[in-house]
Amino acid sequence: MAPSSVPNGRGRPMRSIGTQQMFALQRRERLMDQLRLHGAVRVRALARELSVSELTIRRDIAALADRGLLTRVHGGATLPSALEREPVRRRRLETPAFTLGMVVPSLDFYWPQIVSGARNAAAAHGVNMQLRGSSYDRAEDRRQIVRLTESGQVQGLLLAPNLDGPDPRETNEMIDWISKLPIPVVFVERKTPEWTPTPHQLEWVRSDHALGLEMAVRHLHALGHRNLGLILSKGSPTSAHLAVGWHRVCGELGLPDDFLIRESIALSMPGHRGIISDILDGCRRSSTTALIVHSDPDAISLLQYLTERGIRVPDDMALVSYDDEVAHLADPAITAVRPPKALVGRMAVEMLVARLLEGSRRPVERALILPELMIRASSLPGSPNPLPGNAKRSAPRRSLPGQR
Numbered sequence: 001m002a003p004s005s006v007p008n009g010r011g012r013p014m015r016s017i018g019t020q021q022m023f024a025l026q027r028r029e030r031l032m033d034q035l036r037l038h039g040a041v042r043v044r045a046l047a048r049e050l051s052v053s054e055l056t057i058r059r060d061i062a063a064l065a066d067r068g069l070l071t072r073v074h075g076g077a078t079l080p081s082a083l084e085r086e087p088v089r090r091r092r093l094e095t096p097a098f099t100l101g102m103v104v105p106s107l108d109f110y111w112p113q114i115v116s117g118a119r120n121a122a123a124a125h126g127v128n129m130q131l132r133g134s135s136y137d138r139a140e141d142r143r144q145i146v147r148l149t150e151s152g153q154v155q156g157l158l159l160a161p162n163l164d165g166p167d168p169r170e171t172n173e174m175i176d177w178i179s180k181l182p183i184p185v186v187f188v189e190r191k192t193p194e195w196t197p198t199p200h201q202l203e204w205v206r207s208d209h210a211l212g213l214e215m216a217v218r219h220l221h222a223l224g225h226r227n228l229g230l231i232l233s234k235g236s237p238t239s240a241h242l243a244v245g246w247h248r249v250c251g252e253l254g255l256p257d258d259f260l261i262r263e264s265i266a267l268s269m270p271g272h273r274g275i276i277s278d279i280l281d282g283c284r285r286s287s288t289t290a291l292i293v294h295s296d297p298d299a300i301s302l303l304q305y306l307t308e309r310g311i312r313v314p315d316d317m318a319l320v321s322y323d324d325e326v327a328h329l330a331d332p333a334i335t336a337v338r339p340p341k342a343l344v345g346r347m348a349v350e351m352l353v354a355r356l357l358e359g360s361r362r363p364v365e366r367a368l369i370l371p372e373l374m375i376r377a378s379s380l381p382g383s384p385n386p387l388p389g390n391a392k393r394s395a396p397r398r399s400l401p402g403q404r
Helices: 017-038 043-049 052-067 088-094 111-124 138-151 168-179 209-222 235-253 272-286 296-308 341-359
Strands: 005-007 013-015 039-042 072-075 076-077 097-104 130-134 156-159 184-186 205-209 228-232 260-262 290-293 318-322 335-340 366-369 372-374
Touching: 013 205, 013 228, 017 039, 017 043, 017 052, 017 076, 017 341, 039 043, 039 111, 052 072, 072 088, 072 111, 072 184, 097 111, 097 138, 097 184, 097 341, 111 272, 111 341, 130 138, 156 168, 156 341, 184 341, 205 209, 209 228, 209 235, 209 290, 209 318, 209 335, 209 372, 228 235, 235 260, 235 272, 272 296, 290 296, 296 318, 341 366
Parallel strands: 097 130, 097 156, 156 184, 184 205, 205 366, 228 260, 228 290, 290 318, 318 335
Antiparallel strands: 005 013, 039 076, 072 076, 335 372
């Protein structure tokens, strides 16, 4: 009989208490790893990932909460703040009650996870939040920011203003205006220039999208792909960072970087099938065997078109998405780069609370957070086979001048 087993009275071995404790320890270590990475975890998702019951996960969370390692919330857990480890009475006496304003350009796709991370962190720190939705428009950004500051109810702002545009003077004017607001500001998923001629340098927290794109390229390169393409979503501030990572990593690996397309090909976009057909023509001419697509809806639309045309994924065309909102729901499940959205929101709140508590004596802080690469069936396995057609490398028809 194995040392880790004892008879159960019916001739069959059963797990010893020591083995059960070992499995619980492994689960809880995995739980804490996810919590440190994302700032919050959900019971249902963990139970599915670890192949255990939701009750088991709730017991693990309760055990870790008793040790002060996490904070239980409805449906999951968050990381505790330093404030939570102090006696409640002392905390009430020493910690002022802050209210933070948050203005985001969208309340759907991508931003809900950031907002959720921010809300969880705010709850852990005992501060309130007022959320405002804007759009990718500077005038609307200003309107919402003014509403919050003039209300007199918020002591700090988390902002994601539109800093893109053809005229850099307008961007500089926006940054200068924000820097002169009467309350502290932390940018969320936005990055100012390294130095700005403002009264003080602004703080920000952002996903390192360029490095996330590099992760995807290096993954495909390791699988044997040498001709790759990148499809960027139109109108997304993330696209510029992805393009930077694309050219950088292709240069480092000696890969051609001319197959770069800026087109939206989601199912909801008029004419998406014609655009995808043109892209595949470019793949045939250039022997492209793998595509990276921003974002998930566009990748799923492409996958459906490939399936209709009898093009096998990943055998004929490997596919990687950037965002990982719904990529796992596709068939086959799509390999995706997952920006650390919840962690971005949590760190932005923690940075702003620290600024409010410590004031101007605190050094300016800025943070780039690395995404994760979630490897799934759409990029595995074997050696790439180019689509039938001309093997000569050439840029696709929709890779227009100036679109890099």
